[in-house]
Amino acid sequence: MSTILIIDDEKNLLRLYENEFRLDGYSVITANSGSEALQKLKSSAVNLVILDIRMPELDGVETLKHIMELPSKPPIILNSAYTSYKDNFLTWAAAAYVVKSSDLTELKAKAKELLELQAQNY
Amino acid sequence: MNASSPAKIFSTGIPTLDELFESLRWGESVVFHGGDWSEFVPFVQRLGAALEEGSSPGCSFCFGESELPRLQGLGPFQQRVVLTAKDLSSAEQQLSNLVSSEIRATYLFSDLGTALPDEGDIVSLFQYFAQRIAETESGAYVFLQKGSLSNASIARIVDASFLFLDIWTMDRRVLFQPIRAAGRYAAGLFMPYELSDGKVAPASELDTETYTGELEKKSREFLRLYTEKRHLENELQRKVFELSLINGLTTSLLSTMNLEEILYRILVGVTAKEGLGFNRAFLLLVNEKKGVLEGKMAIGPSSLEEAIRIWTELSDRHLTYHDLLAAFDSGWPEHDAHVNRLVRQISVPLEDRSHVLIDLLMQTQPEVIGPGGTRSHTGSWKILDLLGVVRSAAAPLVYRKRQLGLLMADNLISHKPISEDDLHILETFANYASAAIEHSRLYEEVRLRMKESERHIIELEAMQNRLMRSKRLSDLGELASKMAHELRTPLVSIGGFANGLLKRHSPESADYEELKIIVDEVRRLEAIIRNVLAYVSPGLPRTQSTDLRELSDKVLRLMQSVLETRHIQVSTQYFSALPRVSVDPEQIQLVVTAIINNAMESMPDGGRLTVAIHNGQGFVRLSIADTGAGIRKEDLQKVFDAFFTTKSLGSGLGLNIASQIIANHKGSIYAESQVGIGSTFFINFPVGHFEEEDREHDSHHR
Numbered sequence: 071m072s073t074i075l076i077i078d079d080e081k082n083l084l085r086l087y088e089n090e091f092r093l094d095g096y097s098v099i100t101a102n103s104g105s106e107a108l109q110k111l112k113s114s115a116v117n118l119v120i121l122d123i124r125m126p127e128l129d130g131v132e133t134l135k136h137i138m139e140l141p142s143k144p145p146i147i148l149n150s151a152y153t154s155y156k157d158n159f160l161t162w163a164a165a166a167y168v169v170k171s172s173d174l175t176e177l178k179a180k181a182k183e184l185l186e187l188q189a190q191n192y
Numbered sequence: 193m194n195a196s197s198p199a200k201i202f203s204t205g206i207p208t209l210d211e212l213f214e215s216l217r218w219g220e221s222v223v224f225h226g227g228d229w230s231e232f233v234p235f236v237q238r239l240g241a242a243l244e245e246g247s248s249p250g251c252s253f254c255f256g257e258s259e260l261p262r263l264q265g266l267g268p269f270q271q272r273v274v275l276t277a278k279d280l281s282s283a284e285q286q287l288s289n290l291v292s293s294e295i296r297a298t299y300l301f302s303d304l305g306t307a308l309p310d311e312g313d314i315v316s317l318f319q320y321f322a323q324r325i326a327e328t329e330s331g332a333y334v335f336l337q338k339g340s341l342s343n344a345s346i347a348r349i350v351d352a353s354f355l356f357l358d359i360w361t362m363d364r365r366v367l368f369q370p371i372r373a374a375g376r377y378a379a380g381l382f383m384p385y386e387l388s389d390g391k392v393a394p395a396s397e398l399d400t401e402t403y404t405g406e407l408e409k410k411s412r413e414f415l416r417l418y419t420e421k422r423h424l425e426n427e428l429q430r431k432v433f434e435l436s437l438i439n440g441l442t443t444s445l446l447s448t449m450n451l452e453e454i455l456y457r458i459l460v461g462v463t464a465k466e467g468l469g470f471n472r473a474f475l476l477l478v479n480e481k482k483g484v485l486e487g488k489m490a491i492g493p494s495s496l497e498e499a500i501r502i503w504t505e506l507s508d509r510h511l512t513y514h515d516l517l518a519a520f521d522s523g524w525p526e527h528d529a530h531v532n533r534l535v536r537q538i539s540v541p542l543e544d545r546s547h548v549l550i551d552l553l554m555q556t557q558p559e560v561i562g563p564g565g566t567r568s569h570t571g572s573w574k575i576l577d578l579l580g581v582v583r584s585a586a587a588p589l590v591y592r593k594r595q596l597g598l599l600m601a602d603n604l605i606s607h608k609p610i611s612e613d614d615l616h617i618l619e620t621f622a623n624y625a626s627a628a629i630e631h632s633r634l635y636e637e638v639r640l641r642m643k644e645s646e647r648h649i650i651e652l653e654a655m656q657n658r659l660m661r662s663k664r665l666s667d668l669g670e671l672a673s674k675m676a677h678e679l680r681t682p683l684v685s686i687g688g689f690a691n692g693l694l695k696r697h698s699p700e701s702a703d704y705e706e707l708k709i710i711v712d713e714v715r716r717l718e719a720i721i722r723n724v725l726a727y728v729s730p731g732l733p734r735t736q737s738t739d740l741r742e743l744s745d746k747v748l749r750l751m752q753s754v755l756e757t758r759h760i761q762v763s764t765q766y767f768s769a770l771p772r773v774s775v776d777p778e779q780i781q782l783v784v785t786a787i788i789n790n791a792m793e794s795m796p797d798g799g800r801l802t803v804a805i806h807n808g809q810g811f812v813r814l815s816i817a818d819t820g821a822g823i824r825k826e827d828l829q830k831v832f833d834a835f836f837t838t839k840s841l842g843s844g845l846g847l848n849i850a851s852q853i854i855a856n857h858k859g860s861i862y863a864e865s866q867v868g869i870g871s872t873f874f875i876n877f878p879v880g881h882f883e884e885e886d887r888e889h890d891s892h893h894r
Contacts (some may be wrong), residue, residue, distance in 0.1 A: 151680035
């Protein structure tokens with residue numbers, strides 16, 4: 071069972087994503103901040119990261135950099151209310167960029183796609 | 193008269209002019225009688241012309257009674273009049289004729305005693321004469337030869353007269369010389385004799401011949417003095433006028449900055465009889481742009497008749513400078529046509545230093561050109577010929593060593609020689625003219641600069657307004673963007689949870705519909721936010737291979753209802769074989785929507801909208817044509833400027849954002865329009881390299 075780490079400073083969003091992805095049969099870990107996420111990545115094996123960009127202290131772009139330095143280097147979906155970060159080349163290291171929407175279809179499709187791709191590579 | 197008298201008597205006929213001039217000096221009398229009248233008139237005319245030219249000294253004449261009426265108006269002479277009246281009424285008639293001709297004359301009342309036996313008649317004749325003289329500007333010196341006048345009558349005549357008066361009798365018993373001028377006795381000019389019953393000083397040694405000669409001499413002396421006095425009076429009057437003229441000019445300078453008017457006033461001053469008294473005045477100005485000295489303005493009569501008429505109208509009144517201006521203003525310009533035509537023919541290149549006018553322009557002093565001038569000017573005859581005069585005065589207009597022009601004046605009509613004095617006054621006028629021209633020029637310059645400054649200020653203000661508006665809109669945009677982003681996250685929660693709940697409810701359950709509404713409305717809100725964000729900052733295009741026909745149809749479908757309510761007929765013309773283009777469909781949708789919105793606003797009463805897509809050389813062209821009001825040519829370039837339109841924020845930003853989006857797509861957008869017919873917007877989408885670049889870009893996110 072794939073494990074997804076979801077990082078967002080919005081507790082409600084975390085709850086929604088956790089519910090939705092659990093229902094879809096994934097194992098879900100949540101983190102409230104970038105630093106918490108980095109902690110959890112040390113202790114748990116994670117197949118996919120869904121990462122918010124606008125967060126206090128360590129923001130998504132910074133967190134992304136740290137994650138990419140990890141030996142496991144799980145694929146990352148950037149998930150932001152802003153489209154503008156797409157123009158920031160630092161975000162290009164992410165596997166995908168999905169703008170936040172109440173319609174989770176796109177996010178779920180990307181997650182599925184990336185996890186399948188990962189499974190094939192193993 | 194004896195041989196010692198300077199009077200020359202021609203008793204045998206008409207002398208030649210040379211003979212006459214030989215014996216004439218200023219104030220001398222010439223007496224001639226006999227000769228033929230038919231010879232005499234041309235002689236007088238020749239003499240008159242010589243006097244006008246100034247080549248003859250002035251002279252007095254002695255005319256007989258019969259010639260007098262015929263000589264009236266023949267020449268501007270001082271006349272010595274012998275009056276031999278037959279009776280009172282003919283005497284009055286003669287006097288009336290004489291006096292009205294406004295002359296300075298010596299009158300000899302000869303043998304009135306025999307003609308008018310009544311002493312009372314003689315006295316009343318004299319009173320009448322004195323009164324007539326007093327009414328005019330004339331001067332008179334009167335010899336009254338006493339016949340049988342009593343001392344009492346003489347006393348009455350003396351009382352009635354303010355004239356220069358000599359009275360004597362032939363019988364040497366009464367010699368009387370009270371001398372009066374302007375109502376006052378002026379004694380001591382010649383020995384006064386009164387041999388009245390031995391009461392006053394005797395003059396028995398003096399024979400009548402000598403006495404008459406002496407009186408004659410005195411009379412001339414008087415006339416000379418009188419003439420001189422009149423001359424001085426005129427001079428004074430002229431100076432006073434000159435001062436008032438200058439005062440008037442100074443006031444003019446303060447009251448108007450209109451160059452034409454100032455120049456005109458100066459020319460009036462130069463030609464006014466009470467001013468400089470030139471017949472005509474010409475003004476030539478340096479035209480720096482053309483590099484020439486050119487005729488600008490002139491005043492003056494074109495003929496003798498015109499001059500006489502105008503001056504007769506003006507000269508009888510005591511006119512101030514302003515009266516003159518008014519008189520000129522009302523009647524002058526039409527007479528000026530001739531001289532203005534003359535002066536405008538003059539245009540001399542400034543480099544032509546050998547030209548007489550340029551030479552004069554470079555001087556510091558006024559000069560006379562023609563005979564009597566201080567220098568001889570080569571080629572001056574051409575100018576003099578053009579102006580139709582023998583000589584002319586010219587004063588350079590110089591202001592702070594800068595040559596502005598030339599003020600010229602002449603005496604076409606009177607032929608009066610131009611004196612040193614005239615030149616001096618002309619120079620004064622020239623100085624005023626220079627200052628006036630320069631002031632007016634500076635004023636004009638200042639006015640232009642101010643106007644320019646005002647324009648700059650207006651431009652600056654407009655720019656500031658635009659900047660402020662742009663700042664305001666950008667602030668607004670930033671706020672909208674911030675709000676939109678902030679709203680997104682809670683909407684994701686609301687919509688997401690509702691969606692989750694919805695999935696767990698069967699369509700038949702009680703809450704299903706309501707949950708569905710929440711989900712749909714949240715989606716709607718999110719769509720609004722997407723559009724707002726796209727407007728505020730379109731961002732880089734997220735391109736994908738797109739069929740523009742599908743995109744166009746989609747927009748038209750979305751706008752169908754609003755187009756219908758506005759009574760706008762829509763037609764499409766799509767090229768059948770069209771390549772797909774790499775565009776951000778959402779952004780291009782916005783562009784097409786903005787242009788259609790714009791088209792709808794230009795057709796408030798309905799119209800036709802045509803969307804066409806064609807294939808071009810390396811591009812696909814989408815065009816949107818309306819049948820609306822159209823855009824003025826000068827505004828056509830501006831329609832894509834941010835905030836150009838005065839319409840609502842949305843459409844104002846619309847075309848600007850549209851052009852920005854198209855630029856981001858490396859395409860081009862432009863418009864063609866005809867006012868009253870409609871506008872067409874064209875968008876060219878490139879086909880080719882853009883697609884490859886696009887794929888590269890996309891690969892980062894897909």
